[in-house]
Amino acid sequence: MSNGEFEGYGGRHVPEPLHEPLEQLATAYDEVADTDAFRDELRDLREEFAGRPTPLYYASNLSERYDTDIYLKREDLLHGGAHKINNCLGQALLAKRSGRDRLIAETGAGQHGVATAMVGALLGLETEIYMGKKDAERQAMNVFRMRLLGAEVNEVTRGGKGLADAVDAALEDFAENVEKTHYLVGSVVGPDPFPRMVRDFQSVIGAEAREQFRDRTDDLPDAAVACVGGGSNAIGLFHAFRDDDVAFYGAEGGGEGTDSSRHAAPLSTGKDEVIHGMKTRVIDDDVDVHSVSAGLDYPGVGPEHAMFRAVGRCEYTGITDDEALAAFRELSETEGIIPALESSHAVARAIQLAETDEHETILVNLSGRGDKDMETAASKFDL
Template identity: 80%
Template structure:
């Protein structure tokens, strides 16, 4: 767990310029005084049920289980409103921003799911919404760009650097520093300076809380292993948090890109080093690596500091999953179960397949659906 300074075994903290220190302290106070109150939590849970569609079901993927050689249970976050786990966090932060007197939301997005979920909440709560998205991601996630704009959000294409998620974060941070009085920066994952990693974890922990109860009701015990994809890592922390004190093995699937022999990947835990990125100390990819993943949501050069801590203490096994392995898993779940996963989620499925010989029962967080990735899939599998 983190202490009151927002550190995780030496990772995390607040490594920010002076201009952001006061706003972050104000946000911390609002989070601890408002978001953790019983009144806020009641409204948050009601909105999760009535607007977002919680609880999401637990599904025993029987045909996939036969194929993999272990019982595979899927936590169906793909069935949440918007098609991914992202709404849990945006709904929580949006409510907090509204109650704290902010009237504008900004956010970064890679695959577009977080941007879409932010646009949904901005529309519902009548908050002006502006999204920063790398030009590279805009091109490969056009449908989510259309959805954001349809719901009234302004989408800014970021053309600096590698035109990806990290560059979108930089642009959003610059906006936040200039507009702290009326703007809430709705960070999309368990990354950034404190209190963001703690705050996003709190809102995403509903995933694991539900899954823990559901699988115990279903099979009478806890799973042997819990698996999730890891970019920034919010869906994984959301699943893992409820099982952290249990005898349940944790596995995180990073974007291994073109493979171990390539310098094109997005696996800071498997192949990175300690460093400071976007206001936090964590594991980062060195500058000589071309940050790449077939999935835009994993295309990030860092990771949430709690994941860095989990790796350091041996609590979670993080592995890079190649683009090819993820695409194979994408196709397997689609053909065997009639469920089309997001390419990010497909990394977790591929890792579940790797560990199936070692565990009888595996819980996988199916963090998002694959509608947004159909153009990529059509090109890869010649479906046109």
């Protein structure tokens, strides 16, 4: 990668007023994040506030059922219930050390908004969250959590009232308030330096998992699987294994399945285009972005994932709502672990792979827990 590009994807496709602030952010990141003081403080907060390291869990019941060794990287056990806190701690520390006193963020499922509100409260930073009205309604408890933590939550009513519209609103805020505001982007998306910065903060997932897997098995997994919306949890897992003989699988939101015009799978079915300051894979305009999981309702994807697809490093597959819901229930019943609906897409893909007998060991990033999805799940199951 050079100049924020991943084999032609990525870059910094933004209006002129944002060029200088983004260059300043890139410089601050390159200089501050490489200091011992920053790394030590971030390490301490990861351990004492977020709860790292997270365990590597052998899913014995699921493994026996499918005759494949399936391991879960338990990011669902982090403070806040998802991997989002990894990135939020890093960016918020960077913002404070760079003299910013206000955080803004976009959120879909609400987990990134909650994590941003947590670090804002922790570090004494004013915090404002943009969330599509559609997502706010189906993730009402996370909206309450953000407000309880002292953040202002703006429900976005434009467009489809989803994650993409929340990103647009946050970018507009950032352009108007660049002097005191840090836009805490929630995934490996947007203009440089966000994709590489978020990847680096999330890479702790894969670094831990690689060491844990070797300690447990004296080997590496045959395959690594993660859900992909914007793609931060997946890049966080994949990064440590990118030069290893480990197959990568990304599980996108395949939507309702029977209707190809309602899904959220830009890598599987999209096209190359510029969106939100980056060149990447984007869903066609005539497709209604939909997934049962709010965190996968995004019409684009991180540019590094677009590059992985182009060079054949990762296989991306759309998982339907029904498949994700079935995996949500199966993991709950077999292992006593209730995953987030986003993570359920990765579990579903791992089960598909296990049924093919192609891999003997599969590592799944369980990126979040399912507390936030109880109302959605209750409406789908007759229990």
